[in-house]
Amino acid sequence: MYLRRLRAFAQNNDEMPPPYYTWSAVRWMLDLDVHGNPLGNLVDLAVPDEPARRNGRRELVPKLQRSGTGPQPLLACDDLKNALGWTNPTPTGTEPPHKETLRAQTCHDAFTDLVTTWSDTCPHDRGAHALAAFLTADGPQQLSRPAKYTNSDLVMFRVDRTPVHRSPAALDHWTTVAQDRKSSGEIGLCSVCGEPGRLVDTFPRQVTAGLIPSIGHDPDSRSKNRPQPSAVTLASMNKPALGYELSTQLTHAPICATCAECSVAALGHLLRHRDHTRRVGDTALTWWLIEAQPGTEAPIRHVFDPDAQAIEGLLAALPPEDSTPVADPRQLVKRIGGVLDSPRHGHPHEETGTGMFCAVAASANKTRLILRDWIDIPLPAAERAVARWFRDHAVINPWTGQLEHVSLYRLLLALGRWDTRTNSYLPLGDPGARRPISAQRDLLTAALRTTPLPVTIATHLVQRLRADRRLDTPRLALLRLVTTRTFNPRKQIPLALDDTNNDTAYLAGRLFAVLESLQYAASTLDGKKKLNTTLTDRYLTAASTSPARVIPDLLRGSQAHLKKLVTRDRDATATALVKQRDHIVGRLKPVPVTLDIAQQCSWFNGYADQRNHHFASAAAHKQATQDTADDTGLIPVPAE
Numbered sequence: 001m002y003l004r005r006l007r008a009f010a011q012n013n014d015e016m017p018p019p020y021y022t023w024s025a026v027r028w029m030l031d032l033d034v035h036g037n038p039l040g041n042l043v044d045l046a047v048p049d050e051p052a053r054r055n056g057r058r059e060l061v062p063k064l065q066r067s068g069t070g071p072q073p074l075l076a077c078d079d080l081k082n083a084l085g086w087t088n089p090t091p092t093g094t095e096p097p098h099k100e101t102l103r104a105q106t107c108h109d110a111f112t113d114l115v116t117t118w119s120d121t122c123p124h125d126r127g128a129h130a131l132a133a134f135l136t137a138d139g140p141q142q143l144s145r146p147a148k149y150t151n152s153d154l155v156m157f158r159v160d161r162t163p164v165h166r167s168p169a170a171l172d173h174w175t176t177v178a179q180d181r182k183s184s185g186e187i188g189l190c191s192v193c194g195e196p197g198r199l200v201d202t203f204p205r206q207v208t209a210g211l212i213p214s215i216g217h218d219p220d221s222r223s224k225n226r227p228q229p230s231a232v233t234l235a236s237m238n239k240p241a242l243g244y245e246l247s248t249q250l251t252h253a254p255i256c257a258t259c260a261e262c263s264v265a266a267l268g269h270l271l272r273h274r275d276h277t278r279r280v281g282d283t284a285l286t287w288w289l290i291e292a293q294p295g296t297e298a299p300i301r302h303v304f305d306p307d308a309q310a311i312e313g314l315l316a317a318l319p320p321e322d323s324t325p326v327a328d329p330r331q332l333v334k335r336i337g338g339v340l341d342s343p344r345h346g347h348p349h350e351e352t353g354t355g356m357f358c359a360v361a362a363s364a365n366k367t368r369l370i371l372r373d374w375i376d377i378p379l380p381a382a383e384r385a386v387a388r389w390f391r392d393h394a395v396i397n398p399w400t401g402q403l404e405h406v407s408l409y410r411l412l413l414a415l416g417r418w419d420t421r422t423n424s425y426l427p428l429g430d431p432g433a434r435r436p437i438s439a440q441r442d443l444l445t446a447a448l449r450t451t452p453l454p455v456t457i458a459t460h461l462v463q464r465l466r467a468d469r470r471l472d473t474p475r476l477a478l479l480r481l482v483t484t485r486t487f488n489p490r491k492q493i494p495l496a497l498d499d500t501n502n503d504t505a506y507l508a509g510r511l512f513a514v515l516e517s518l519q520y521a522a523s524t525l526d527g528k529k530k531l532n533t534t535l536t537d538r539y540l541t542a543a544s545t546s547p548a549r550v551i552p553d554l555l556r557g558s559q560a561h562l563k564k565l566v567t568r569d570r571d572a573t574a575t576a577l578v579k580q581r582d583h584i585v586g587r588l589k590p591v592p593v594t595l596d597i598a599q600q601c602s603w604f605n606g607y608a609d610q611r612n613h614h615f616a617s618a619a620a621h622k623q624a625t626q627d628t629a630d631d632t633g634l635i636p637v638p639a640e
Contacts, residue, residue, distance in 0.1 A: 002374050003192045003234075003255070003263040005358045009270070009288045010262035016269060018171050019261050020178040020204060022063040025056035026077070027153035030143075034126055034159060036133025041144050042155065059156060062165060064178050065205040072181065073111035075118065075174040076131060076165035081151040082111045084140035088151050104151065112136065118173045127164035131157050178204060179257045184249070190256035192263070197256030201249040204261050206231035206367070211271040212284045215363040215370055216437070232364045234264060267360070278304055281440035283361045283372050292355030292379055299379075299386040300359065303447050306390070306405045314387035357382035359448065361441065372441065375448055382448070389447040393481040395473050396495050398615035403495075406477040408443055414474035415439050415460060417467070436460055446485060455597060458482040462600050466541045476608050483605055487598040496616075497609040505599035507588045508547040509606030512539075514584065515554050517614050518577045522561035525568045544603050548591040555585070 010016050017023065027046055031039040047053040062074040073082045080086045085108030087096040095101075112135040119125070119132035134140075134157075157164045164170065184201045210229040235255075237248055270276040270286040276298075277286040287298050302310055361373035375382075390405045397404050413425040416433030426433035436442075439457065446453050461478050465471060471479075484493050498506075516535045523531050535554070542550045558581065565574040595603060 001376060002358070002360055002371070003259060005288075005290060005356070005376060006263040006266040007192065007259050008290050009358075010266035012290070013266075013269075016265060017060055019175050019258075019265070020062060020064055021060050021171075021174075022205075022265070022268070023058055024061050024063070024154060025053075026059040026061060026156050027056035028080070028146075028149070028155040029057075029158060030155065031158045031161070032130045032134055034130050036130045036135075036137060036139065038134070038139060038143065042146060044146065056154065059163070060166065061154065061156070062174050062178075063205055064181065065203070067202065071107040071110035073107065073114050075114060075177065076127070076170055077154065077156045077163070078111060079152050080149065080155055082107045083155050083157075084108065084143070086140070086145065086149075086151050089145070089149070108140070114177070118170070121173060122169040125167055125169040127157075127159040127162065127167055128169065130159045131164050178261075182260070183257060184251075188254045190259055191254050192259040193256065195256070197258060199250070199254050200257050200260045202236070203234050203255075203264055204257070205264055206233050207264065207268050207271065207369075211268065212362050212364040212369070213279065213282050215282050215365050230364065230367050232369050233367055234267070234369050236368060275301070280361065280444050281437055283363050283441050285359060285361050285444060287357065287359040287375075289379065290356040290358060296355065296379070298357060299383045300357075300448065302386060303389065303408050303444070306407050308405070311387075311390050311405055314383055315391060318384060318387040318391065355379040361444075373445065385448055385450050388450050392484045393477040394495060395477050395480065396612070397473070398612040399619045401616070401619075404473055404477075406474050408440070408447070410474045411443055411478055411481075412440055414472070414478055415457075415464065417464065418470045446481070452486040452489060453482050455486060458486060458601055459597055462544070462597065462604065465604060466544060469536055469540055471604065471608055471611075479601060479604055479608065483601050487601060493605070497613040501606075502587060503599075503602055503606075504588060504590070504592045505547075505595050505602040506606035507584055508543070508551070508592060509603040509608075510610040511551065511581065511584045511588060512543050512554070512603075513607045513610035513614070514577060514580050515558050516611070518558050518561045518565075518581070521570070521573050521577065522564045525564060525570070544595065544600055544607075546594050547603075548593045551588075551591055555581075 027044065028042045029045055030042055033039060045053070045057040046055060052058070059077075061077045064072070064074065066072045071082070077083075081104045085104045087100045087104045090096055112132075115128065115135055116132050119128040122128050165174075179198060179200075182200045182202060182204045184199045186199050187196060188199045189195070190197050190199070209231045212229075212232050214229070235250065235253060237250065237253075240248055266288075267286070270288055271284060276288055277284060279285075287300050289296060289298055297310075299314065302314070355378070357375070357377055357379045359373075359375040360371065363370040363372055377385075393406065393411075395404050395406070396402070412428065412435065416425045416428075416430070416435045418424075419426055428435075436456065439460075442454055442457055445451055457478075461475065461482065465475065480493055484491075497510075501507075512535075519531075519535050539550050539554060543554070562574050562578060565571075565577075592599065
């Protein structure tokens, strides 16, 4: 199915190159007159100071995968070995080995025969006749060789300042030659498009090396032992053990020449454009739309680059979970009648032009493609999935009151280790970050398929919270995501403090946040002196796993902080915090002895909600008084 969708994209996209052509860097160019005489020497198209033209000028050139031992030249634009019969220059300036010279001459003869045949087939193409005359008159041997070159450099020819290989006759002739080389010689039913056509033995070309990462290896890794990228084939059965009934090639997977070329060309085109692809760990994700309105953006782009206005529109169009849209019966009858009557009157029935959203997640195992995931859903369904993704991990900034949506990149960074020296998360690919290699793919699958996150993500997140003792916006978004998707799929988690939640783990987290605020308020009475060991430093791990073991000690220790607040005339702060503490303690019955991973996530949710409630109160007080100083303490907590 994904090959069929790639073909549909290739045939309906104006940016696609012609069949069996691709964009590549051309290093050398030679101008000819209409009689085949060179107008000077080879022109070097490389510009060393420009990264985009360091290896030559980007041109649309013929492309076909070479297989076997025989020469297989490209039409009118090939490397120096095929086009001019040149070998690589020797370091000492001596004659190259006879074997290399003979191979270069054989390849050049095949290139000359291909151009001569094209010239005889197209008598009205001036470029074909000029190039054929140049080759048959032994023109390549009369050219002076550049000081530095390799016989793998591409060279193009121009007549009247027009590339010879870009003429309409060249496009048609090269398509015929390419199909003849890759054809199995049989006409059959294509398994992709379902129509009879000329079948191929192998795919006409491979996906360019480096566009698809190797499986099991992080492309962002800084290790020197990373595998070298290889060109990838969409399907290959070059050994009997790989094919059905020990058959080689595409015998039992019939694919026509058009589908084979369009699918490879479309996939390579999509993988090169940032608007259509992203690297997700050891996987390349690429997406496209079919039959969509012009100017329509794929909703998955907002997962990587959130747009507040676009996300707001997606959330506004999201139907409530408890409502099921019911279609008008009269409209259903009208639509069904149109479908039934369409064969009789010969007109297609009216269709809703919503478009389709397609996405492919692929990895490479050396030269073979591994299809990790394939999504083919209507565009409105993809928009709803992305809207639910942002709804499930939305976080309110307690200082501004604004709703924040976190990109996939920031969520992935938050799964790594926090570096206190740089006050940032360790970058992607750093082995010290200890991120699960499948984390990116798990997050992306949850975004597109509205599926739960693996429990391993929740376990890893809780471990990082305890080890780093840092709970910021991205980690709170992850915490909400695993709580909503994995442990409470049928319950909508409130964005702010939920005072109706009587879950003991949630209440235990809230209590810890209140006691933490109490200690902080008491410590600020002596100025901005930093505590050597805070409540979080000493008790966070134990309180989030075994609350019953530490809560009694924490409650007894809070009395000293209260006494300090009262003696320093901070009665309002002490009263508000005591009221909150006693209110939670009265509901926390029984105190949980141990917490499983779901309860630990609930504990951290309660801790974050209570802490953000304190921050929101401080922000509201600051806004009301327009004064940075507070006469009742640093963190004012309103009485409940």
